[in-house]
Amino acid sequence: MPPTLSSADFLTSWSAVLLYFVAAVGFVAGGLIFWWVIRPSRITAEKLTTYECGEEPIGGAWVQFNVRFYVFALVFLVFDVEAVFLLPWAVVFRELGAIAFLEGLFFIAVLAIGLAYVWRKGDLAWVRLDDRVSP
Amino acid sequence: MDALLRLFSLIPGWDQNVPAWASISLAGLLAAGLCLGFISLGPVGYVYVERKLAGFMQDRLGPMRVGPWGLLQTIADTIKLLFKEAIFPAAVNRPLFVVAPCLVVIGAFMGFAVLPFSPTWQGTDLDVGAFYVIAIGSLSTVGLIMAGWASNNKYALFGAMRSAAQIVSYEIPAVMSLIVVVMIAGSLSLQQIVAAQAGGLHNWFLWKFFPLNVIAFLVFFTATLAECNRTPFDIPEAESELVAGFHTEYSGFFFAMFFLAEYTEMFVASAMVSVLFLGGFAAPLPVLQTVAGFDIGPVWLIAKAWALVFVHMWLRWTLPRLRVDQLMHVAWKVLLPIALFLIVVIGGLLTAPATAGGFPWDPWFGWPLTALLCGYLMLTALRAWRWHARQVREAVA
Numbered sequence: 387m388p389p390t391l392s393s394a395d396f397l398t399s400w401s402a403v404l405l406y407f408v409a410a411v412g413f414v415a416g417g418l419i420f421w422w423v424i425r426p427s428r429i430t431a432e433k434l435t436t437y438e439c440g441e442e443p444i445g446g447a448w449v450q451f452n453v454r455f456y457v458f459a460l461v462f463l464v465f466d467v468e469a470v471f472l473l474p475w476a477v478v479f480r481e482l483g484a485i486a487f488l489e490g491l492f493f494i495a496v497l498a499i500g501l502a503y504v505w506r507k508g509d510l511a512w513v514r515l516d517d518r519v520s521p
Numbered sequence: 522m523d524a525l526l527r528l529f530s531l532i533p534g535w536d537q538n539v540p541a542w543a544s545i546s547l548a549g550l551l552a553a554g555l556c557l558g559f560i561s562l563g564p565v566g567y568v569y570v571e572r573k574l575a576g577f578m579q580d581r582l583g584p585m586r587v588g589p590w591g592l593l594q595t596i597a598d599t600i601k602l603l604f605k606e607a608i609f610p611a612a613v614n615r616p617l618f619v620v621a622p623c624l625v626v627i628g629a630f631m632g633f634a635v636l637p638f639s640p641t642w643q644g645t646d647l648d649v650g651a652f653y654v655i656a657i658g659s660l661s662t663v664g665l666i667m668a669g670w671a672s673n674n675k676y677a678l679f680g681a682m683r684s685a686a687q688i689v690s691y692e693i694p695a696v697m698s699l700i701v702v703v704m705i706a707g708s709l710s711l712q713q714i715v716a717a718q719a720g721g722l723h724n725w726f727l728w729k730f731f732p733l734n735v736i737a738f739l740v741f742f743t744a745t746l747a748e749c750n751r752t753p754f755d756i757p758e759a760e761s762e763l764v765a766g767f768h769t770e771y772s773g774f775f776f777a778m779f780f781l782a783e784y785t786e787m788f789v790a791s792a793m794v795s796v797l798f799l800g801g802f803a804a805p806l807p808v809l810q811t812v813a814g815f816d817i818g819p820v821w822l823i824a825k826a827w828a829l830v831f832v833h834m835w836l837r838w839t840l841p842r843l844r845v846d847q848l849m850h851v852a853w854k855v856l857l858p859i860a861l862f863l864i865v866v867i868g869g870l871l872t873a874p875a876t877a878g879g880f881p882w883d884p885w886f887g888w889p890l891t892a893l894l895c896g897y898l899m900l901t902a903l904r905a906w907r908w909h910a911r912q913v914r915e916a917v918a
Contacts, residue, residue: 410553448673477707
């Protein structure tokens with residue numbers, strides 16, 4: 387009887403993921419080494435400047451700037467965790483019957499209210515009302 | 522991998538003499554090698570097709586100079602990229618600068634480990650396969666942010682921030698519409714999701730609960746399109762405003778790696794869409810599943826995925842780019858409420874005994890609508906072709 391992965395235990399069925407990862411790392415490393423061997427190298431100081439369409443760059447890019455994304459990241463986190471909880475529920479809720487469905491509904495409702503709140507607060511707009519410069 | 526293991530055991534004495542771990546390792550590496558060959562040769566074709574399509578859609582000819590009809594153009598481009606020097610600008614953070622493209626490629630490729638090409642041609646049938654694809658696909662985001670930040674270039678940083686905002690936002694509608702499919706199939710294993718759709722076109726999840734699942738399909742397709750950073754969602758690398766976005770500072774093979782990753786991601790995303798909604802490796806007619814006794818599941822999956830990749834390219838030359846605020850609007854205020862609504866409604870329908878197996882009219886809508894859609898597409902393609910031929914004739918005359 388040949389070993390099969392579909393009927394195997396947890397670790398064996400995940401071994402393919404590890405093997406694919408090893409192969410991918412090998413592929414990337416091989417490509418980079420091949421490129422390193424065949425590529426020319428005639429570096430000058432001008433080539434090493436940061437590219438800003440020909441302008442002299444002023445300062446680096448590692449500065450503090452307004453990350454619009456902060457609130458989105460928080461909301462994302464809430465909904466991503468929701469998804470993680472909903473996925474196992476989605477797999478089994480039919481076997482558990484109407485009660486399980488109603489509980490899932492309640493869970494979704496709480497998050498829907500959360501979404502409505504964030505929406506109403508204007509945090510889902512990329513340019514928020516209180517950020518706009520008044521004329 | 523199971524197919525390879527079965528092939529090995531055909532060799533006399535293999536199972537007795539080779540330990541299971543060696544057998545599995547060899548099969549895994551071989552399977553991964555096959556997939557790597559597929560993804561590294563794929564872009565040569567994709568880029569050529571995309572440039573030709575762009576040409577035809579814009580009433581040009583596309584690449585014509587290198588080889589007959591420009592067939593060798595992408596091969597020449599690949600060789601050119603390999604012979605470019607590596608430029609590490611003085612300001613970059615070198616370790617992260619090198620790791621970033623590797624991470625993007627690996628993240629895009631790892632999805633192949635669970636893509637089911639047939640009941641036996643699959644890396645491994647994880648119990649959480651669908652979840653794994655979504656999770657490992659997000660690894661590329663880390664690579665993109667890393668690339669943008671390590672470049673120490675303002676354009677690159679802007680591109681990376683935009684891509685993070687976009688991918689993270691569109692992940693939610695994608696997962697929510699995935700939940701719809703998981704609820705219907707009752708499993709996260711891709712093999713079982715496909716098995717639930719076997720037996721012909723009318724069983725595809727696309728036509729379940731008609732027309733609710735069509736909406737879920739559109740939400741999922743839009744979200745995956747955005748996660749691939751393709752137009753109309755390509756603001757992370759918007760050429761006209763950000764030079765090249767997060768890969769502004771990359772040259773040569775590094776640059777090629779970002780494109781390899783983009784096309785791989787496109788294929789994996791399209792294959793996922795076809796597994797979840799279009800029956801995966803199941804043929805539209807059960808008769809077409811085997812040819813001369815051989816299961817041609819892989820052909821069906823790749824054909825469906827390529828058809829969707831074509832739609833990606835088609836959209837790229839049809840729709841204008843969305844602005845960043847419109848992008849957020851679509852994700853959070855349009856797609857997410859629709860997806861939540863679908864979860865509630867389809868969950869309710871599945872719980873009710875009368876509709877647990879789908880609407881009574883489900884089997885009757887799939888066939889005629891698919892035929893109509895295919896007919897319309899072929900007619901459109903024919904008309905476009907004839908219009909193009911006439912333009913060429915008039916230009917010559």
